[in-house]
Amino acid sequence: MTILVTGCAGFIGTNFVKYYLKKYQDRKIIGLDKLTYAGNLENLKDILGDTKPEPFFYGQQLTTSNQQQNKTNNYQLTTDNFIFIKGDICDSDLVNAIFEEYKIDGVINFAAESHVDRSIHDPQIFLKTNILGTQNLLDVAKKHWQLSTGNWQQDKKFLQVSTDEVYGSLGPTGYFTEETPLDPHSPYSASKASADLIVKAYHDTYGMPINITRCSNNYGPYQFPEKLIPLMIYNALNHKPLPVYGDGKQIRDWLYVEDHCRAIDMVFEKGRIGEVYNIGGHNEKENIYIVKKIIKILREETGDKEISEELITHVKDRPGHDRRYGIDPTKIKDGLGWKPEIMFDEGIVMTIQWYLENQQWMERVISGEYLEFYEKNYLKR
Ligand code: NAD
Numbered sequence: 001m002t003i004l005v006t007g008c009a010g011f012i013g014t015n016f017v018k019y020y021l022k023k024y025q026d027r028k029i030i031g032l033d034k035l036t037y038a039g040n041l042e043n044l045k046d047i048l049g050d051t052k053p054e055p056f057f058y059g060q061q062l063t064t065s066n067q068q069q070n071k072t073n074n075y076q077l078t079t080d081n082f083i084f085i086k087g088d089i090c091d092s093d094l095v096n097a098i099f100e101e102y103k104i105d106g107v108i109n110f111a112a113e114s115h116v117d118r119s120i121h122d123p124q125i126f127l128k129t130n131i132l133g134t135q136n137l138l139d140v141a142k143k144h145w146q147l148s149t150g151n152w153q154q155d156k157k158f159l160q161v162s163t164d165e166v167y168g169s170l171g172p173t174g175y176f177t178e179e180t181p182l183d184p185h186s187p188y189s190a191s192k193a194s195a196d197l198i199v200k201a202y203h204d205t206y207g208m209p210i211n212i213t214r215c216s217n218n219y220g221p222y223q224f225p226e227k228l229i230p231l232m233i234y235n236a237l238n239h240k241p242l243p244v245y246g247d248g249k250q251i252r253d254w255l256y257v258e259d260h261c262r263a264i265d266m267v268f269e270k271g272r273i274g275e276v277y278n279i280g281g282h283n284e285k286e287n288i289y290i291v292k293k294i295i296k297i298l299r300e301e302t303g304d305k306e307i308s309e310e311l312i313t314h315v316k317d318r319p320g321h322d323r324r325y326g327i328d329p330t331k332i333k334d335g336l337g338w339k340p341e342i343m344f345d346e347g348i349v350m351t352i353q354w355y356l357e358n359q360q361w362m363e364r365v366i367s368g369e370y371l372e373f374y375e376k377n378y379l380k381r
Pocket of ligand 1: 036087109113129161216
């Protein structure tokens with residue numbers, strides 16, 4: 001079995017690739033990633049070793065417009081069971097060539113612009129990647145998987161990795177179920193909700209075998225240090241202010257990233273075609289609680305007395321900021337037998353220890369140094 005994992009060099013994509021290759025040693029992953037600021041090839045170094053890049057081969061798919069745009073900028077790195085391809089999910093020639101070349105059996109679409117704050121400042125790229133990119137993947141998959149009779153080849157699946165943010169904000173009580181109406185508030189969540197609807201439309205209109213997963217906030221290794229937990233760790237270690245939106249009482253439902261990866265794996269294997277699955281571990285915490293917890297653990301781990309609550313700086317709240325998210329995971333628990341394995345108090349310590357051991361990784365991904373070094377040294381043409 002060969003699956004296409006898009007966004008494989010981002011936070012969750014990286015964790016998923018590592019989890020999946022370890023679990024299924026007879027399967028192959030084709031990883032596609034544009035390597036935006038959030039995607040880092042260094043994350044996959046332990047799998048790729050010192051494999052050297054080659055230009056991606058388009059075979060018969062190379063069109064005149066491709067040649068004009070010199071798309072050989074897309075490169076690939078090949079190991080036995082993992083092939084990394086640098087490229088854009090919006091590039092239909094590239095995605096088509098990948099399907100042709102590698103006979104893709106399934107798609108797990110992690111690729112996205114994922115940061116709410118960035119979407120408020122510059123929504124367009126969110127619409128392009130998150131909506132049009134998803135539609136492009138669906139279109140190419142349909143072209144390769146649908147038979148001339150209109151039926152679909154056996155054992156194919158498209159899994160869209162979505163978010164609880166598509167449901168909007170909750171009051172102090174209640175939970176999001178799969179039936180909760182979509183009510184996104186930020187350009188990011190609106191683009192993800194749009195993508196969900198287009199994925200559903202490919203199922204309802206063409207009968208495409210799909211699933212959609214909607215997970216709560218993830219935390220763990222390899223998250224770009226602009227998101228709450230790694231940002232607070234990075235700033236605290238550097239004795240910089242810890243910016244907290246408004247009163248900090250916004251509630252998020254936190255899940256350790258590997259628990260999310262296991263859930264995606266289960267839905268991909270056993271999820272009922274056409275269905276949505278919510279993923280979350282009933283671990284709701286106020287943002288301010290998370291920040292204080294990070295300060296406490298970092299002080300204990302490092303002995304650094306300058307890491308204190310005095311670094312907390314309340315800043316003007318994010319426009320349209322959702323107050324509370326909370327997932328009802330009953331369907332995936334009862335239907336597929338999933339449950340979280342890593343409890344928050346354990347997961348947050350593991351996470352902080354990982355960032356402490358990988359401080360140079362944080363510096364290199366923030367500066368883009370690794371990619372620059374890599375492309376300069378290996379891709380001189
Ligand atoms: P991320 O920003 O860390 O990673 C996104 C990856 O997608 C990056 O490697 C980036 O280079 C790649 N990418 C962006 N545009 C691309 C394009 N046009 N073509 C190919 N690759 C492209 O995000 P993440 O936190 O790993 O999230 C992955 C997915 O999971 C997203 O779809 C997100 O909406 C969803 N999700 C995230 C969370 C969370 O808490 N992080 C929770 C629920 C769902």
